[in-house]
Amino acid sequence: xxxxxxxxxxxxxxxxxxxxxxxxxxxxxxxxxxxxxxxxxxxxxxxxxxxxxxxxxxxxxxxxxxxxxxxxxxxxxxxxxxxxxxxxxxxxxxxxxxxxxxxxxxxxxxxxxxxxxxxxxxxxxxxxxxxxxxxxxxxxxxxxxxxxxxxxxxxxxxxxxxxxxxxxxxxxxxxxxxxxxxxxxxxxxxxxxxxxxxxxxxxxxxxxxxxxxxxxxxxxxxxxxxxxxxxxxxxxxxxxxxxxxxxxxxxxxxxxxxxxxxxxxxxxxxxxxxxxxxxxxxxxxxxxxxxxxxxxxxxxxxxxxxxxxxxxxxxxxxxxxxxxxxxxx
Amino acid sequence: xxxxxxxxxxxxxxxxxxxxxxxxxxxxxxxxxxxxxxxxxxxxxxxxxxxxxxxxxxxxxxxxxxxxxxxxxxxxxxxxxxxxxxxxxxxxxxxxxxxxxxxxxxxxxxxxxxxxxxxxxxxxxxxxxxxxxxxxxxxxxxxxxxxxxxxxxxxxxxxxxxxxxxxxxxxxxxxxxxxxxxxxxxxxxxxxxxxxxxxxxxxxxxxxxxxxxxxxxxxxxxxxxxxxxxxxxxxxxxxxxxxxxxxxxxxxxxxxxxxxxxxxxxxxxxxxxxxxxxxxxxxxxxxxxxxxxxxxxxxxxxxxxxxxxxxxxxxxxxxxxxxxxxxxxxxxxxxxxxxxxxxxxxxxxxxxxxxxxxxxxxxxxxxxxxxxxxxxxxxxxxxxxxxxxxxxxxxxxxxxxxxxxxxxxxxxxxxxxxxxxxxxxxxxxxxxxxxx
Numbered sequence: 001x002x003x004x005x006x007x008x009x010x011x012x013x014x015x016x017x018x019x020x021x022x023x024x025x026x027x028x029x030x031x032x033x034x035x036x037x038x039x040x041x042x043x044x045x046x047x048x049x050x051x052x053x054x055x056x057x058x059x060x061x062x063x064x065x066x067x068x069x070x071x072x073x074x075x076x077x078x079x080x081x082x083x084x085x086x087x088x089x090x091x092x093x094x095x096x097x098x099x100x101x102x103x104x105x106x107x108x109x110x111x112x113x114x115x116x117x118x119x120x121x122x123x124x125x126x127x128x129x130x131x132x133x134x135x136x137x138x139x140x141x142x143x144x145x146x147x148x149x150x151x152x153x154x155x156x157x158x159x160x161x162x163x164x165x166x167x168x169x170x171x172x173x174x175x176x177x178x179x180x181x182x183x184x185x186x187x188x189x190x191x192x193x194x195x196x197x198x199x200x201x202x203x204x205x206x207x208x209x210x211x212x213x214x215x216x217x218x219x220x221x222x223x224x225x226x227x228x229x230x231x232x233x234x235x236x237x238x239x240x241x242x243x244x245x246x247x248x249x250x251x252x253x254x255x256x257x258x259x260x261x262x263x264x265x266x267x268x269x270x271x272x273x274x275x276x277x278x279x280x281x282x283x284x285x286x287x288x289x290x291x292x293x294x295x296x297x298x299x300x301x302x303x304x305x306x307x308x309x310x311x312x313x314x315x316x317x318x319x320x321x322x323x324x325x326x327x328x329x
Numbered sequence: 330x331x332x333x334x335x336x337x338x339x340x341x342x343x344x345x346x347x348x349x350x351x352x353x354x355x356x357x358x359x360x361x362x363x364x365x366x367x368x369x370x371x372x373x374x375x376x377x378x379x380x381x382x383x384x385x386x387x388x389x390x391x392x393x394x395x396x397x398x399x400x401x402x403x404x405x406x407x408x409x410x411x412x413x414x415x416x417x418x419x420x421x422x423x424x425x426x427x428x429x430x431x432x433x434x435x436x437x438x439x440x441x442x443x444x445x446x447x448x449x450x451x452x453x454x455x456x457x458x459x460x461x462x463x464x465x466x467x468x469x470x471x472x473x474x475x476x477x478x479x480x481x482x483x484x485x486x487x488x489x490x491x492x493x494x495x496x497x498x499x500x501x502x503x504x505x506x507x508x509x510x511x512x513x514x515x516x517x518x519x520x521x522x523x524x525x526x527x528x529x530x531x532x533x534x535x536x537x538x539x540x541x542x543x544x545x546x547x548x549x550x551x552x553x554x555x556x557x558x559x560x561x562x563x564x565x566x567x568x569x570x571x572x573x574x575x576x577x578x579x580x581x582x583x584x585x586x587x588x589x590x591x592x593x594x595x596x597x598x599x600x601x602x603x604x605x606x607x608x609x610x611x612x613x614x615x616x617x618x619x620x621x622x623x624x625x626x627x628x629x630x631x632x633x634x635x636x637x638x639x640x641x642x643x644x645x646x647x648x649x650x651x652x653x654x655x656x657x658x659x660x661x662x663x664x665x666x667x668x669x670x671x672x673x674x675x676x677x678x679x680x681x682x683x684x685x686x687x688x689x690x691x692x693x694x695x696x697x698x699x700x701x702x703x704x705x706x707x708x709x710x711x712x713x714x715x716x717x718x719x720x721x722x723x724x725x726x727x728x729x730x731x732x733x734x735x736x737x738x739x740x741x742x743x744x745x746x747x748x749x750x751x752x753x754x755x756x757x758x759x760x761x762x763x764x765x
Contacts, residue, residue: 006663117691322705
């Protein structure tokens with residue numbers, strides 16, 4: 001009898017084939033349609049931003065981990081690419097590349113690695129980067145260009161600036177904002193941040209993630225649902241001042257935020273109940289900022305604020321342990 | 330019809346097709362058996378034989394030493410060649426081992442008297458089960474006579490035919506091929522527990538077993554088809570699925586008037602009572618992509634794994650791990666000289682393609698472990714608390730409720746070993762408590 005020796009490791013000895021890098025890869029794939037579309041609306045520079053974001057993010061993270069945290073065994077997981085691409089989709093094409101890179105470094109260093117890297121950061125790193133850019137480069141970040149479908153060869157410096165529909169609503173009321181048709185809002189033929197404009201393509205990307213079971217429906221549904229309820233109430237009160245519900249759902253960063261930013265697993269609650277609460281909070285804060293705040297848009301701040309509540313939501317929505325509920329029937 | 334099940338769980342590839350159609354084969358009587366003195370949960374039994382002594386098949390060689398303990402019988406006819414120590418894969422440390430060598434071709438049985446269970450009383454039946462050294466054959470190897478003497482009133486017996494571990498098919502074969510023995514075993518247990526109702530829970534991936542059992546149902550025995558989901562065969566989940574009763578935290582099935590027994594155990598009970606046969610052999614599955622011809626066999630306890638792998642056609646491909654039990658909760662053995670035990674329900678030989686890479690990353694809070702946890706715990710939180718050595722906080726979070734099924738680690742996209750840390754955390758917590 002020939003005895004053979006084998007590895008011993010703890011059970012379970014089989015694992016689900018999914019891993020973190022596959023999740024990140026699918027998020028990147030889901031964002032491709034909206035990214036490609038942005039170049040046809042805002043010119044080739046939108047694509048440069050996206051490419052620099054995706055590849056630059058990974059490179060910056062590699063440098064941080066390899067040289068500052070001195071981890072030689074690191075295998076890239078793609079999460080820095082997701083952060084980089086999301087940041088690129090969250091800025092205006094008027095933002096110079098160097099400023100974008102500063103924002104990206106800030107996002108990864110201050111938004112992520114000071115906390116210990118992937119999984120430990122309380123705030124969505126891309127939104128931390130965006131908040132930093134909004135404060136540091138307020139003019140470049142809020143100068144929006146007119147859509148130029150399909151002139152991808154145009155450079156951002158030749159483009160005419162224009163206000164976003166939400167800014168028009170804030171300053172001139174709904175009759176000015178409604179010059180942009182609902183159809184244009186839906187397909188994305190409007191001004192705004194690079195990747196936030198096309199509700200249609202963002203939805204397609206999200207459906208891909210749903211089919212691949214990378215995300216659940218809870219956060220986007222409660223987020224958009226809350227926006228729908230609040231905007232309906234205010235629309236009934238004063239349609240000219242507050243605009244229509246469909247306008248609020250399709251404009252600004254709501255789709256990008258609700259589908260891709262609020263759903264970041266690291267910075268959102270872990271249970272379905274918690275996710276619903278979190279989404280509702282995001283929706284309510286977004287509408288408060290849009291109606292009464294200093295900015296015309298409130299998606300990114302609402303998500304950042306709700307990120308801070310995640311530990312609280314997690315402890316409030318802790319699942320009932322099996323066998324804990326009805327001891328005496 | 331909505332299938333019975335519980336909340337949570339996972340659905341790993343079943344891989345039952347590898348062996349589910351091969352009928353039970355008797356493995357030859359081995360030339361030598363290697364018997365750990367510790368074959369079951371509880372205290373090790375007291376040795377009754379010494380080196381050089383001749384023993385018969387079925388002769389009692391070690392006797393219960395405390396309440397939770399079980400008798401041990403010689404699986405073959407021969408002499409005690411040595412009493413030594415060898416690494417015990419479940420205890421994770423060297424442990425007492427008896428080596429019994431066959432002297433000639435004889436297989437002389439030392440049988441007990443047959444008992445007419447219809448006429449016998451409950452106490453005598455339990456005594457016989459204790460005498461025959463029967464333990465739970467589903468894997469946990471808890472002494473059966475203890476489980477069948479509950480201090481509380483029982484109203485339902487559940488027979489576990491879920492066999493929810495991937496790869497394993499021996500219970501499936503037993504239900505198909507030993508149906509009458511199984512039913513007799515169930516009748517004996519019903520008599521012992523004085524219950525009118527017994528329910529056999531079977532996952533629907535064993536449709537033929539459900540059909541066969543249905544022909545024997547009646548007179549208080551029912552068949553409950555269960556959804557195929559892991560860990561459907563875990564006691565608490567099985568009771569929840571079948572009776573919608575929740576065993577309270579820290580409690581036992583008897584707290585909800587239930588006793589659960591595995592199908593293999595029920596058959597062993599029938600053999601002990603009716604045939605007078607102590608537990609010296611059991612059914613097991615030798616399977617996995619790593620063996621050429623997966624099989625279901627009946628083998629004497631104490632057979633070295635290597636011989637069984639040879640019987641299944643030998644190794645196939647790049648073998649990475651050999652597992653005692655199923656791939657979700659089983660134990661990977663360091664080498665194949667390790668023998669089978671009373672609780673060994675199978676030997677699963679896994680290739681590198683199946684085990685895959687286990688590069689661990691940080692938790693990304695995806696929540697899949699929480700969704701998968703059949704006990705509704707938060708494995709991600711428990712894992713962190715144990716890593717931070719905050720054992721009291723972990724216990725408050727539900728550490729001791731963990732049934733160690735491994736669903737959390739199975740589903741984790743960051744390949745975190747939750748369950749390994751949780752098991753360790755329990756051990757450390759209990760050790761600290763004892764120290765106080």
